[in-house]
Amino acid sequence: MRAVTWQGPKQISVEDVPDPIIKEPTDAIIKVTTTGLCGSDLHLYEPLSPFMTPGDIVGHEPMGIVQEVGAEVTDLRPGDRVVIPFNVSCGTCWMCAQGLQSQCETTQNKEHGTGASLLGYSKLYGQVDGGQAEYLRVPFAGYGAIKVPEGPPDDRFVFLSDVLPTAWQAVEYAGVGPGESLLVLGAGPIGDMAARIALHRGVQVIVADRLPERLARVAARGADTINVDEAHKELAERVRSMTGGRGADAVIDAVGMEAHGSPLVEMTQKVVGMLPDAIAQPFMKHASVDRMAALSTAFEAVRRGGTVSIAGVYGGAVDPIPMMQLFDKQVELRMGQANVRRWSDDILALLRQDEDVLGVESFATHHLPLDAAPRAYADFRAKADGMVKVLFQP
Structure with missing residues (x-):
C-alpha cells in the first residue's frame, strides 16, 4: 500500500509499505477513505524528530471502511463505515472508565512517562502506524472505532477523529x-472549531490570530476578531476593552509550542533536532523549553478567577510558568490530550442532524491525493495558499 512516511526533519515522503495485518484478536483493518493533516503532525516534522524513526507512518485523523476484524471484535463487521480516534484506548481499564481515554493504562508508554499511545505519533506515544495510508490496523477496534451512518460525505464525520473532540474538550474545560x-x-x-462550538452554545467569542484569512473565517461564523500583529503588546488590553474591563472569562490556547514571538527558543529547538537521538531525546524530555508567547498572552488576558484551557500541544520540561501571576489572579488551568470517546457520542448526535450546525462539510480548505502529502506538509507549516485544514483521499 501507499503511505505517508517520516524520513528525517522536514522530510516527508509517500512510499510503498507492507499492507497491515491483524496482529491481535481485538484488531480491525480499515480501508482509509479520508485522513487529515493535523497541526500536531508539524511537531513531528521538526521539533520532535529525535523520537522519530525513518519509515514511520504518520497521521492520526482517519476514517474508512472496515475490511477485516479480529476474532474478539463482535460489534464491527466488514463494510461498516467508521471514524478512528487518534488515541489508542482499551475501554476497560480504570482510566478509560473515568473518561480519561488519553491516559489509558493498557496503552500507556511508561518507558517514556507518557500517556496512551497515539496513531502515528513517535516513540513517545507507542510508535503505532499512522492513518495517512491506504489501509490501517486499528487496535482495540471494538471500543475505539466510531460507527457513522452512510450517506453524508466523509467531511461530515472525519473530524470526529481529532479536531472535533479536541476543540469540544477545550470548550468544556473552559467552562463558559x-x-x-x-x-x-x-x-x-x-481554534476555529472551538470558536464554532462556543458560538453554537451562545458564548461571546473573541479570536486572535496573525493571519487575516483565518480571522475572516471565524468572523463569518460570528466571532469578534483581533489581529495579533496589529494589536502588538496591547492584545490583553484590547480583550479587556471588549469584556467590561475585566478580561475574558476563559481563554483557550490553541497555539501551543509553535507560537511566534520566541526566536531564541525556536532556534534552540532546531539545534536540538539536529543532535544525535541519544543526546537529543533526554534533552527534550528533561531540559527542553517551549515557545510560550501564546500561553503568556492567555495569562494576561484572562480575568481574575478565570480559566485557561490549553489545547495546543506543549513538549517542554522546564518551561517558565509565572506562578506568582497565576496565584494572584486565581487562575484555573485545564489541559491535556483529548479523550475522544468521552465526547464522541455527544458530538455524533450533533453531526447526525440534517443541518450542518458547525459547518464541518465546508471546514477543510484543501482536498488532496495522498501523493501530495510532502508539499502539503511544507505549505501547511508555511501557512501558504490559505491552508487551514487538509484532507487526503488515499
Missing part, C-alpha cells in the same frame, strides 16, 4: 456558558 466571554488564541483548525 451563554453570555460569558471566551478568548481563543489561534484560528487554526482547533
